[in-house]
Amino acid sequence: MSQISDEKIPNNVNLSEDKKLQRALEQWQPNFLQWWIDMGPSGFQAHQVYLRTAVGVDASDWAHYDFVKMPDYRWGIFLAEPVQDRKIGFGDSLGQPAWQDIPGEHRNTLRRLIVTQGDTEPASVEQQRMLGHSCPSIYDLRNLFQVNVEEGRHLWAMVYLLHRYFGRDGREEAEELLSRRSGNEDRPRILGAFNEPIDDWLSFFMFTMFTDRDGKYQLLALAESGFDPLSRTTRFMLTEEAHHMFVGEAGVGRVVQRTAELMREAKKDDVRSLGGLDLRTIQKYLNLWYSLSLDLFGSEISTNAASFFAAGLKGRAKEERFQDHLAMEGTYAMDVPDASGQLKREEVALRSAMNEVLRDSYVEDCQRGVDRWNKTLSEAGLSDRLSLPSRRFHRHQGIFAGLFFDPEGKVISATDWERRKDEWLPSPADRAFVKSLQAKAIIEPSKMANWIAPPPRGIDGKPTDFQYVRAEA
Numbered sequence: 001m002s003q004i005s006d007e008k009i010p011n012n013v014n015l016s017e018d019k020k021l022q023r024a025l026e027q028w029q030p031n032f033l034q035w036w037i038d039m040g041p042s043g044f045q046a047h048q049v050y051l052r053t054a055v056g057v058d059a060s061d062w063a064h065y066d067f068v069k070m071p072d073y074r075w076g077i078f079l080a081e082p083v084q085d086r087k088i089g090f091g092d093s094l095g096q097p098a099w100q101d102i103p104g105e106h107r108n109t110l111r112r113l114i115v116t117q118g119d120t121e122p123a124s125v126e127q128q129r130m131l132g133h134s135c136p137s138i139y140d141l142r143n144l145f146q147v148n149v150e151e152g153r154h155l156w157a158m159v160y161l162l163h164r165y166f167g168r169d170g171r172e173e174a175e176e177l178l179s180r181r182s183g184n185e186d187r188p189r190i191l192g193a194f195n196e197p198i199d200d201w202l203s204f205f206m207f208t209m210f211t212d213r214d215g216k217y218q219l220l221a222l223a224e225s226g227f228d229p230l231s232r233t234t235r236f237m238l239t240e241e242a243h244h245m246f247v248g249e250a251g252v253g254r255v256v257q258r259t260a261e262l263m264r265e266a267k268k269d270d271v272r273s274l275g276g277l278d279l280r281t282i283q284k285y286l287n288l289w290y291s292l293s294l295d296l297f298g299s300e301i302s303t304n305a306a307s308f309f310a311a312g313l314k315g316r317a318k319e320e321r322f323q324d325h326l327a328m329e330g331t332y333a334m335d336v337p338d339a340s341g342q343l344k345r346e347e348v349a350l351r352s353a354m355n356e357v358l359r360d361s362y363v364e365d366c367q368r369g370v371d372r373w374n375k376t377l378s379e380a381g382l383s384d385r386l387s388l389p390s391r392r393f394h395r396h397q398g399i400f401a402g403l404f405f406d407p408e409g410k411v412i413s414a415t416d417w418e419r420r421k422d423e424w425l426p427s428p429a430d431r432a433f434v435k436s437l438q439a440k441a442i443i444e445p446s447k448m449a450n451w452i453a454p455p456p457r458g459i460d461g462k463p464t465d466f467q468y469v470r471a472e473a
């Protein structure tokens, strides 16, 4: 393991050897902390929270669990160990040594990629900041804060790259990462899904299931980057990211399990009168967050994606799975709407379809999660199932934006969309209902909200009713 120093900023990048960089980051640190106090979790900042902290990058021993007040969390800079003699694995520079510094011609593009990724990290913390006041249990409250502090660390990961490799431009970008605000009209976060409110726990679980999973695929694609520091940073972020998707998939899974129990007890589909979440509502939230997350992959046909790939900046998830790393030949068949909005099969040059290739891996991964939820329904003896809507449904980016499709992917008119959208997406009444179930936080360790099943096990070997968050000095 590289040296983990016990400096102001924990790191394994020999920060103390670069005094200028160290000073610049130490100047950014109080601004980050101020942002955390202003825009991080509302309430609970003086509580002791049982949190995982990254202390190194050893696969078996990288994290440490203990009680800590969130503002005292040790946000650090950790890069995965370098791969000896690493070569660029795709694109026009295939087989050349990975870059340890930024090639001048890719400087602006790389900065944009890093800033776009970096912007999502504080954005999600802002989106989730009120959730502590309506948590279904103290176990879930702790998981929320775990996700939040780690998104904070992911911001550090990107800010390190900006400060270390982009000079003054990078430092300015790092300031701006703290000044944009999720949902703000004048200074919004960069990507759409990161400006949507997450003010109930069903949204939170869907977000961590679907939107954090977009993050996983973006990080996998950046982990392939020819720019080695970016690859190493994102490889380590993926280690932490796994827990976020666990929170989402298991969270929705426990909601589905509770709903199935209530449906069996009541012998009816509508469990709202029993204080549960009905499957229709769960499906609507799924439709919303899945479609918002699909947008994050960008357009199906994209010259940007083609040039990121050609330049060796952003690859495909697990590039080694593929035979042909040049992707100069080959095409990708996709349904493309023509001028009248009707779909026509087209062969798109493979490099221009890289966003869609990444989206394919993502969709498959999401489907595995939905299959597990459906297994819970089938084991409960129910015939109802959840499903992913068509990837054309409710899109705002790419070739389907501005057109209307039902969840099966059939073209419909704007009038039909208006008439029927509340059947498919959460209506104001649905949102009000979901919130009504979560009017107050449940923080007695042995208790669980009625609309969600308890987890099968606790965190870090602790019991499920452990006091993960404590109000004490």
Ligand SMILES: [Fe+2]
Binding pocket: 121, 150, 151, 154, 215, 241
């Ligand atoms: Fe993240």
Ligand SMILES: [Fe+2]
Binding pocket: 151, 212, 215, 241, 244
């Ligand atoms: Fe995450």
